[in-house]
Amino acid sequence: MSFNCQSQTAREDDPLCERSPGFEAAAPRAPWHPVPDAEAQSFILGIDLPMRHAGARRVFLRVESVGVPDAPCIWVAGGISADRHATAHALDPRPGWWNELIGVDCAVDPRQWRVLACDWVGSEGDIDAPIDTADQADAIALALDALGISSLHAFIGASYGGMVALQFAARHPLRVDRIGVLSAADRPHPFASAFRALQRQVVTLGQLQCSETLGLSLARQLAMLSYRTPEEFGSRFDAAPTLSGDRARCAAEDYLSHCGNRYVAKWSATAFLRLSESIDLHQLDPTSVHVPCALFSVSQDWLAPPEQIDSLSDRLPKSLGVTRLDSAFGHDAFLKERDEVGSFLRSVIDAEVIA
Numbered sequence: 001m002s003f004n005c006q007s008q009t010a011r012e013d014d015p016l017c018e019r020s021p022g023f024e025a026a027a028p029r030a031p032w033h034p035v036p037d038a039e040a041q042s043f044i045l046g047i048d049l050p051m052r053h054a055g056a057r058r059v060f061l062r063v064e065s066v067g068v069p070d071a072p073c074i075w076v077a078g079g080i081s082a083d084r085h086a087t088a089h090a091l092d093p094r095p096g097w098w099n100e101l102i103g104v105d106c107a108v109d110p111r112q113w114r115v116l117a118c119d120w121v122g123s124e125g126d127i128d129a130p131i132d133t134a135d136q137a138d139a140i141a142l143a144l145d146a147l148g149i150s151s152l153h154a155f156i157g158a159s160y161g162g163m164v165a166l167q168f169a170a171r172h173p174l175r176v177d178r179i180g181v182l183s184a185a186d187r188p189h190p191f192a193s194a195f196r197a198l199q200r201q202v203v204t205l206g207q208l209q210c211s212e213t214l215g216l217s218l219a220r221q222l223a224m225l226s227y228r229t230p231e232e233f234g235s236r237f238d239a240a241p242t243l244s245g246d247r248a249r250c251a252a253e254d255y256l257s258h259c260g261n262r263y264v265a266k267w268s269a270t271a272f273l274r275l276s277e278s279i280d281l282h283q284l285d286p287t288s289v290h291v292p293c294a295l296f297s298v299s300q301d302w303l304a305p306p307e308q309i310d311s312l313s314d315r316l317p318k319s320l321g322v323t324r325l326d327s328a329f330g331h332d333a334f335l336k337e338r339d340e341v342g343s344f345l346r347s348v349i350d351a352e353v354i355a
Helices: 133-147 160-171 190-208 212-227 230-236 253-264 269-281 306-315 330-336 338-350
Strands: 003-011 039-051 055-067 073-077 114-118 154-158 179-182 242-244 247-249 293-298 319-325
Touching: 039 133, 055 133, 073 160, 114 133, 133 160, 133 269, 154 160, 154 338, 160 179, 160 269, 179 338, 190 212, 190 269, 212 253, 212 269, 212 330, 293 306, 293 330, 293 338, 306 319, 319 338, 330 338
Parallel strands: 073 114, 073 154, 154 179, 179 293, 293 319
Antiparallel strands: 003 039, 039 055, 055 114, 242 247
8 A cells, every 4th residue: 555645735814825736716606714723735645546346546536624733533525526625715715515514613613623525536537447435435544544644533424425434434443433424325226326327328328429518417407306306496497488499498497507517617427427336336234334323314305215314224233313304405405404414413523422
């Protein structure tokens, strides 16, 4: 096993530093407030990773860290579209994907914790081979080695990140005190897998028609339908279709097109295909998870149905129970329901657990 590391550090009260390679230049979209006594760091870690299906690979894992350097560590991970930038900080003031939950007086406060997140292995489209959730968990364990972190106070994962959190707990139980898993289970639901298979076929069809970007955009639009609910679309897009030339256009089409176009500006078809497959390759024996685990489900989520998460809780040796939420945002509730998700995160972090 070997690795190398490039790093960049900034105090949160320093002027903005030059961004490290891989950061996208963009202006802040929301107010950003410095976190006193917190430090932001960016790392590029070269790791020799023995992958489950693809063999040994040299991968470069991009990691961000924000918080008190010697504080207990919390790893956060989101869906396949999430990345290392979970919250705004001095190196990159753009809002992160969990900006509402990581910050001063938020559920995860960098004044008390060191918070870490990474880009997924394969997210740059550089690995055109099967990627397992176990590979992601092992890559994070190797990243902790490179950063000199022996163990985590908590690993909190949502959607795909929840699958990786379960794998991390099963494969590296001595390196985490507890895990919080939102909208994820020990295996993908068959109906959700079928829906993702159609998305991948749409991308492949686009490639065959020399229109990879269009195929990827349409696949993302289909994915958005699975992340949300009929209730949300009924309340937001309850308007009669309009005619554009001689074609009818429904009220939600502009929104879906925007989602697709925004996605293809950042992601490649290879990254989408391989990470989508990775969700469906995920398989885990719940009895192998000997780390205290709290679960979160959403009644309207059909990608990770609450019944499946209840079943997972029943089979975990150290289940901390299930928090169930009703939300019109469905699977995306972990990104939208700040108060309820924040309460769950606090309960995970503050739980008294027995090793």
